[in-house]
Amino acid sequence: MLSENYRWNQMIQFQCDYNEGCHPLILEALRKTNMEQTVGYGEDDYCEMARQAIRKAVGSDDVDVHFLVGGTQANTTVISSVLRPHQGVLAADTGHVSVHETGAIEHTGHKVLVLPSCNGKIDATQIKAAIDSHYAEDGPEHMVQPGMVYISFPTEVGSVYSKKELQDISSVCRHYGLPLFVDGARLGYGLCSQGCDVTMETLAQCCDVFYIGGTKVGALFGEAVVIVNNSLKRDFRYFIKQQGGMLAKGRLLGLQFLTLFTDNLYYSISRHAIDMAMLLKNGLQQLGVRFYAESPTNQQFVVLDNATLQRMEQDFVLSPWMRIDDKHTVVRICTSWATKEENVNKLLQAIKKN
Amino acid sequence: MLSENYRWNQMIQFQCDYNEGCHPLILEALRKTNMEQTVGYGEDDYCEMARQAIRKAVGSDDVDVHFLVGGTQANTTVISSVLRPHQGVLAADTGHVSVHETGAIEHTGHKVLVLPSCNGKIDATQIKAAIDSHYAEDGPEHMVQPGMVYISFPTEVGSVYSKKELQDISSVCRHYGLPLFVDGARLGYGLCSQGCDVTMETLAQCCDVFYIGGTKVGALFGEAVVIVNNSLKRDFRYFIKQQGGMLAKGRLLGLQFLTLFTDNLYYSISRHAIDMAMLLKNGLQQLGVRFYAESPTNQQFVVLDNATLQRMEQDFVLSPWMRIDDKHTVVRICTSWATKEENVNKLLQAIKKN
């Protein structure tokens, strides 16, 4: 294993957006405060200051903010805190909770009610139809009741919802009393994508609860869960603890988010990732590379013939997504806050040599 | 909230062993490697090197090592991976899983079968009796079946098991086929306590699975789960992921444990905590302070009259443990790898002034 990994260390990695450590300013903040004594479990000053900074960023003093370590934990903690035992969560068939969390939601007793997605997204009409059809059944109590809606922003395939789409989904959810939860593991990369008309404020207006991803956007780790709906706020710290998500040295999360939400760092590093993604995308388009999905964000999905892919994998770590036929593979290429322009250029050069 | 915390920041904190950040060498390791690219989810070189270092420390190449973020997560992941649905875990009534994890074990479907503890410990005889009495029932299937044993080393009240006690418990467990799990959130402080005849090797010999605590012993966060019993190794990464414990940037855990297990750092910083605890203990004894429990480790439990406690709380943060009568309170005082000798002396001075 060591030898194989050793080779990876010589390679340029584009396979995900958590290859590096953290933004240097975060490391500096950890260093400066390292020997300070603070209380634990997120009740220290840094957490409180980070909460205030996030409240300002989302444009509301009336939201609860909690810091969790990772995305699966955030999804599971939020979803299992919202649903009653007989309810499930509506989600895209490609959603992270549907596929890539080892059944963490089911482990808490709830079914993920999947809806077919289009370019990673589901829409208000589908959600409405799913709810209506549940209650139209002769004996709805024989089936899992839709209890909330989960979407990702951006989605698993890099697409983003428009403000209009979000508002429509939100309207349906409110009409039926189903909380709307937005997984923002890559939130910055969505908000800073070209043409995006959604802002933090939009999320605070449309969602009942959402989270701001840190792990993939400059932090060592950490997600900030923002609870907008008052009825979901109560006792949330119990849920965090029960799910094993209450970090003893909570200040680590506070310090990171405080840094990310000081001087717009979260946005500026997100924009860098998007700039790198667009440099890559434009370059690939000019080289005639076929795209599998239209993505304005930091994840680009391209179709490579297997020979090219194999050649590329000498020097680059990419993320094969799926085989589409015997000769071609969809490959995910990720940029991030840490991506170096020279590496994007090297990648383009390498593809060009084809 | 800010103002109250602000006062705390001026105070000297002895209420727990996670008040500070991490050992400077860990911070340095994070800094040095920050912009390196690694693969995620604990499959990087640093994790692998840390695993090797731990295998060496426990004296066995044949153990699996996994890194998790925190203690509740480690306990829940291990216990729910071992038990079948109708089984529960035998534990001291004062055990962390019994009391202080918001029912995380029950949340995974399992009862904690509590045994009365003596100075925080349970013994082989009790465990044997609990198992025997289960099967002596007319219809044992109407009750939860004991499926494993959980103990803490050191315990919640700072005591440590002797090698003989551990071996006896291990014998009973093996006789009945119940895995033995040792929660080592404060493992270093137990191993380095005066008179302790237990070593890492002892644990690897007596336990089926145990963990080496990092959060409370010099790391920013992290626990290293060591699986000794082959039958418990299979698919453990699935359980980590399902419990939300698979850190994307797994290298953070690898780097920390690699640092802790280089040049015996884990032991030297643990010894410092014990030195500070003994300085405190001896000082308090000389001052005639009454002890609630006999602890050779970093947690000392003393009985203070409420007036003294109130006065102390002007300058020190302590951890009131329980009221024993109208006028007296048991107080926990913790040292750690980070405790400064001058602060221990200040504490003793302050009590003296009484």
Add this chain to the structure above:
Amino acid sequence: MLSENYRWNQMIQFQCDYNEGCHPLILEALRKTNMEQTVGYGEDDYCEMARQAIRKAVGSDDVDVHFLVGGTQANTTVISSVLRPHQGVLAADTGHVSVHETGAIEHTGHKVLVLPSCNGKIDATQIKAAIDSHYAEDGPEHMVQPGMVYISFPTEVGSVYSKKELQDISSVCRHYGLPLFVDGARLGYGLCSQGCDVTMETLAQCCDVFYIGGTKVGALFGEAVVIVNNSLKRDFRYFIKQQGGMLAKGRLLGLQFLTLFTDNLYYSISRHAIDMAMLLKNGLQQLGVRFYAESPTNQQFVVLDNATLQRMEQDFVLSPWMRIDDKHTVVRICTSWATKEENVNKLLQAIKKN
């Protein structure tokens, strides 16, 4: 196994209150309606008529009534429908849910928070103290939150709560917003016991939800869950179905409870059981037999020396409850709606011969 059981069949059984089938009137109702066609899942006329009869019996038109097959199922379905994930149910340490349901409550994710019982009962003061002490903790979110209260009427050791005791418990529960649930597996035997000042109406006034036991009181099987609190009514049929408790031929339950609640059958057969229990109790007292607990209901707990017990077990099936010393055993002796007076006399005769 067959041979051992065969002997039992020759013996007179006093070990429980479900040794026989059902009251003959119930069998007759099943026979008469056997080939009628009805809709399933409890939506037939018989269920509806039984609901009406029960509403009349409890003195309220405003309660929901659901029929479930058995007691463990009823307890689990009700409790898991009421609690949120971080909550547990307060119960006597001797409570059925605490001990004799193979961790069914924990299996749904919830801790049973046990309180020490006195003659099988817990009281308002204890409940209040448990809730207060939870919130008095520094970090209550590290512990399971009390979310409801469970008591049995009569209790596991045959005692009954007085009206005053029930009202006091109810007051505390309402003050703190914790639903009160009464397990009435043997409800008839409690209500018809001597000196009992509690009625069905009392239960409907004091409880948020309770159930009327059929299995042990004349039915083949079945428990009628009565939901008083409006906020607990919603979607209850989903919970029944999810717990596997929605009987396809729901009419079997409707027919049984309709029969039991026609012409006061439920009460008259309950009174017979009490008459037999008092005949037994008085007889035993005259014989100088020592009682382990004071019970006015159909379960009597006596202390027998082991020689007597062994001799009795030649002809009678009794239920050894626990050994109290090397020479004595507590034995439970149950009467029921089906107990024959001649068998009680035979039992007394047999003890007398001692």
Add this chain to the structure above:
Amino acid sequence: MLSENYRWNQMIQFQCDYNEGCHPLILEALRKTNMEQTVGYGEDDYCEMARQAIRKAVGSDDVDVHFLVGGTQANTTVISSVLRPHQGVLAADTGHVSVHETGAIEHTGHKVLVLPSCNGKIDATQIKAAIDSHYAEDGPEHMVQPGMVYISFPTEVGSVYSKKELQDISSVCRHYGLPLFVDGARLGYGLCSQGCDVTMETLAQCCDVFYIGGTKVGALFGEAVVIVNNSLKRDFRYFIKQQGGMLAKGRLLGLQFLTLFTDNLYYSISRHAIDMAMLLKNGLQQLGVRFYAESPTNQQFVVLDNATLQRMEQDFVLSPWMRIDDKHTVVRICTSWATKEENVNKLLQAIKKN
């Protein structure tokens, strides 16, 4: 509600196979033994005799037999006893556990991994592909591991697997070590269908565990779970109890299955249901009615125009299955052990009048 039900009572019901009570011989057995005293929880003579009768019927002395009350309970108890926490059950998208049990499987923590079905069936190739594709993933631990296979015999749409199909599925399951579980809620109707080459013995050879449905085949209620695989037998009674499925008066289940498996009653009444279904099917075919699925069993799925359906619903209760266009509906028509030939003829007459 009463008035609406009242109308139903005048109508002829074909909407399901649990409209009536039980076969008269069962009622007679209950009557005859009603006042006998037996021990509880399935440990009485009748249960034991029924077990022996079933062992004989399946051609193996080496199977464990347990009696449960209903189908959802049987499915949940078996599946949750087999799977480890990170595993899911492979099932047809139309399977009962996938759709109609209010997420009971998810409630125990496990995902139902759905496979697209063809005429209600899944095949060995699909199962193999699903398992292979799981392990072909880069990080399989991020997904739920296939842990067992569930199929229904007959399926939800009335089709039956051939012996060859079952054997192929069994081979794949054994190759990968995944237990095969067959839901036989309507087992008799499958085994007695025309052209069926599967027998009870086949099931005992191919499955690891299956159940013999009683509720829909002549009993008041009850399913007999047959465990073939030794490794699944241990502690099963704990699971029954924990799931609330251990009937106090277990003899009710024993008596029913003993009656069903005496003098081939189970088969003769199943054949009657099939005779009635074929009478219906042939009659409808002659009338030119279109069939939605090809079913040789007691459930027939026909396409009716909405006007006909509405007219039929004056006198008959049928089960609308789904709308296929604005003018047509798929309707399920069920026969059972209790179906009267005259009612089938009335139904055919009524359709003819169209």
